[in-house]
Amino acid sequence: xxxxxxxxxxxxxxxxxxxxxxxxxxxxxxxxxxxxxxxxxxxxxxxxxxxxxxxxxxxxxxxxxxxxxxxxxxxxxxxxxxxxxxxxxxxxxxxxxxxxxxxxxxxxxxxxxxxxxxxxxxxxxxxxxxxxxxxxxxxxxxxxxxx
Amino acid sequence: xxxxxxxxxxxxxxxxxxxxxxxxxxxxxxxxxxxxxxxxxxxxxxxxxxxxxxxxxxxxxxxxxxxxxxxxxxxxxxxxxxxxxxxxxxxxxxxxxxxxxxxxxxxxxxxxxxxxxxxxxxxxxxxxxxxxxxxxxxxxxxxxxxxxxxxxxxxxxxxxxxxxxxxxxxxxxxxxxxxxxxxxxxxxxxxxxxxxxxxxxxxxxxxxxxxxxxxxxxxxxxxxxxxxxxxxxxxxxxxxxxxxxxxxxxxxxxxxxxxxxxxxxxxxxxxxxxxxxxxxxxxxxx
Amino acid sequence: xxxxxxxxxxxxxxxxxxxxxxxxxxxxxxxxxxxxxxxxxxxxxxxxxxxxxxxxxxxxxxxxxxxxxxxxxxxxxxxxxxxxxxxxxxxxxxxxxxxxxxxxxxxxxxxxxxxxxxxxx
Numbered sequence: 001x002x003x004x005x006x007x008x009x010x011x012x013x014x015x016x017x018x019x020x021x022x023x024x025x026x027x028x029x030x031x032x033x034x035x036x037x038x039x040x041x042x043x044x045x046x047x048x049x050x051x052x053x054x055x056x057x058x059x060x061x062x063x064x065x066x067x068x069x070x071x072x073x074x075x076x077x078x079x080x081x082x083x084x085x086x087x088x089x090x091x092x093x094x095x096x097x098x099x100x101x102x103x104x105x106x107x108x109x110x111x112x113x114x115x116x117x118x119x120x121x122x123x124x125x126x127x128x129x130x131x132x133x134x135x136x137x138x139x140x141x142x143x144x145x146x147x
Numbered sequence: 148x149x150x151x152x153x154x155x156x157x158x159x160x161x162x163x164x165x166x167x168x169x170x171x172x173x174x175x176x177x178x179x180x181x182x183x184x185x186x187x188x189x190x191x192x193x194x195x196x197x198x199x200x201x202x203x204x205x206x207x208x209x210x211x212x213x214x215x216x217x218x219x220x221x222x223x224x225x226x227x228x229x230x231x232x233x234x235x236x237x238x239x240x241x242x243x244x245x246x247x248x249x250x251x252x253x254x255x256x257x258x259x260x261x262x263x264x265x266x267x268x269x270x271x272x273x274x275x276x277x278x279x280x281x282x283x284x285x286x287x288x289x290x291x292x293x294x295x296x297x298x299x300x301x302x303x304x305x306x307x308x309x310x311x312x313x314x315x316x317x318x319x320x321x322x323x324x325x326x327x328x329x330x331x332x333x334x335x336x337x338x339x340x341x342x343x344x345x346x347x348x349x350x351x352x353x354x355x356x357x358x359x360x361x362x363x364x365x366x367x368x369x370x371x372x373x374x375x376x377x378x379x380x381x382x383x384x385x386x387x388x389x390x391x392x393x394x395x396x397x398x399x400x401x402x403x404x405x406x407x408x409x410x411x412x413x414x415x416x417x418x419x420x421x422x423x424x425x426x427x428x429x430x431x432x433x
Numbered sequence: 434x435x436x437x438x439x440x441x442x443x444x445x446x447x448x449x450x451x452x453x454x455x456x457x458x459x460x461x462x463x464x465x466x467x468x469x470x471x472x473x474x475x476x477x478x479x480x481x482x483x484x485x486x487x488x489x490x491x492x493x494x495x496x497x498x499x500x501x502x503x504x505x506x507x508x509x510x511x512x513x514x515x516x517x518x519x520x521x522x523x524x525x526x527x528x529x530x531x532x533x534x535x536x537x538x539x540x541x542x543x544x545x546x547x548x549x550x551x552x553x554x
Binding site (some may be wrong): 014034037038040041044045048051052054055058059061062065077081084088091092095098137138140141142 | 444447448450451454455458462463464465466478479480481483484487500503504507508510511514518539542543546549550
Binding site for chain 2 (some may be wrong): 005006007008009012013015016017020021022023026027029030031033094097098099100103104106107108109110111113116117
């Protein structure tokens with residue numbers, strides 16, 4: 001039998017991470033988890049070098065951090081704080097779920113099926129509320145109180 | 148029962164509305180890439196997307212190709228991407244899709260053979276690679292069985308949900324990791340691996356470990372849960388994969404013992420007749 | 434099975450970061466709330482605050498632990514993202530080695546700075 005011609009470019013690729021279809025919240029929570037993680041990692045690598053400059057003594061330190069006191073950098077730091085709040089709380093949910101907690105027990109499937117994603121939805125909502133509270137407090141500290 | 152003078156309309160064949168089927172078609176002989184063709188389909192009560200495809204083939208365009216068989220949601224042949232989600236065409240009524248336009252594409256993340264027919268060979272290979280059959284040490288018993296293996300109803304409930312998989316392929320179409328990673332086993336294979344590992348009759352956890360926990364195995368699942376959302380039989384593969392992770396985690400930390408493998412049910416030596424059960428009547432044909 | 438070990442350390446590092454980075458964020462970005470509550474001090478990134486902390490053994494140790502955990506957790510995560518993009522087998526090996534060596538280099542640098550400041554006059 002001759003090799004049939006097939007259309008081999010039907011993988012969704014990276015677009016499948018963002019817009020694969022009309023799926024539920026958890027699929028997009030996963031993508032946001034990755035994006036926030038990458039943002040934090042990028043900031044973190046730079047942070048190691050910036051904080052490493054303190055080896056030059058207090059004057060070196062003051063001059064280094066004075067470059068980062070502009071509104072643009074402050075906003076960037078705020079974004080990192082938001083990313084951390086989301087990543088940490090969603091990560092907490094993922095650690096619990098991937099170790100099998102909060103997902104219920106296997107049962108005989110009876111229509112209408114209730115899957116483990118639905119069963120862990122309350123946990124998802126709870127961690128999102130806590131993350132939102134942390135973001136609000138952080139926002140207050142960054143932009144309302146003190147420096 | 149009162150008879151009126153109004154004309155009797157048969158509710159079974161009255162046309163409710165007309166919808167547009169926009170189908171992504173591809174002919175390997177003539178096309179370089181898939182393209183969309185539109186058809187107008189009259190909808191009657193209870194008509195599924197699969198019925199719509201049959202109507203198009205019978206009345207408009209007989210070159211339209213797809214797979215279907217049971218038309219009742221048990222064979223898994225008619226999996227396709229309908230209005231934003233991977234679904235079974237036979238399991239979804241057109242009126243329930245709440246739209247006048249039905250967008251149908253072949254399942255994403257599979258090669259397309261023609262029109263709406265995906266190439267499932269890679270899917271089946273991934274399934275085979277997790278050894279989806281009972282593996283036991285007592286090979287002679289498997290080859291020439293002398294009795295049943297004992298399994299309690301609780302032990303059955305632990306894995307029976309995952310045994311309902313009909314291999315339709317919707318879960319791999321929904322999974323974001325399958326979208327980018329060719330070597331990822333996918334929710335179906337991993338859920339079937341768990342179905343056997345959780346089965347007390349099976350003794351093959353060690354044999355499957357290397358494949359399941361490789362660089363493109365269970366650890367590439369991140370609990371996006373799209374697979375469980377689209378599964379038409381309630382298999383919940385996301386749940387199976389998290390249970391798989393929990394199991395290996397607990398076993399590596401010595402917090403869970405290896406399960407005791409089901410043994411042959413004891414033979415009943417002496418049958419005693421229950422005196423409350425009456426005797427069967429005499430046969431009428433001698 | 435190596436993959437499973439890497440994942441378990443990823444989770445452990447995640448929990449460690451949850452605690453230590455949580456404290457770090459509290460000190461750095463909720464300082465005004467801490468002061469309003471009566472604990473903590475203003476301007477945690479002024480030279481005096483930074484060098485005061487750098488001289489305390491508690492902070493030196495926790496910063497080194499946080500550095501190691503965060504480097505491992507973050508680089509393992511990025512390595513996973515790259516692995517899921519269908520790299521050729523050679524590419525996978527290169528990514529593994531690059532991240533291991535790069536992460537180690539960053540860890541050594543950060544640890545050196547922390548210990549050097551702690552032990553300096």
